[in-house]
Amino acid sequence: MSYMITAECINCSACAMECPVRAITSGPSQYEINPAICIECEGYYPVARCKWACPVDACVPERAHYLERAATMANKGAPPVIVTRAHPAGELAGVA
Numbered sequence: 001m002s003y004m005i006t007a008e009c010i011n012c013s014a015c016a017m018e019c020p021v022r023a024i025t026s027g028p029s030q031y032e033i034n035p036a037i038c039i040e041c042e043g044y045y046p047v048a049r050c051k052w053a054c055p056v057d058a059c060v061p062e063r064a065h066y067l068e069r070a071a072t073m074a075n076k077g078a079p080p081v082i083v084t085r086a087h088p089a090g091e092l093a094g095v096a
């Protein structure tokens, strides 16, 4: 389970410089984490380095993002989200 960067990113590049495995790069509109490279380094540091470095708290575990998104959808009256499998790129798929 990797970390991801939310839309709050202001492209400051701080996270990219702190990531111990260079999993973060500049994307078309904001910085992105490659889930195939991220080692979820919070196991090696008190806090994941990207989360520690980000001034707008845009680096979050994908799990937290999913739960937040599911809660938002539920609040809007959407049907429950059912996860059937993890996308190879780390994204969640299988919305019912």
Ligand code: SF4
Pocket (backbone or CB within 6 Å): 002, 003, 018, 019, 020, 021, 022, 023, 024, 033, 037, 038, 039, 040, 041, 042, 048, 049, 050, 051, 059
């Ligand atoms: S959690 Fe750690 S390894 Fe993953 S992108 Fe952030 S700094 Fe890099």
Ligand code: SF4
Pocket (backbone or CB within 6 Å): 005, 008, 009, 010, 011, 012, 013, 014, 015, 016, 031, 053, 054, 055, 056, 057, 058, 059
């Ligand atoms: S530290 Fe935060 S705001 Fe800066 S590039 Fe990384 S995700 Fe974006």
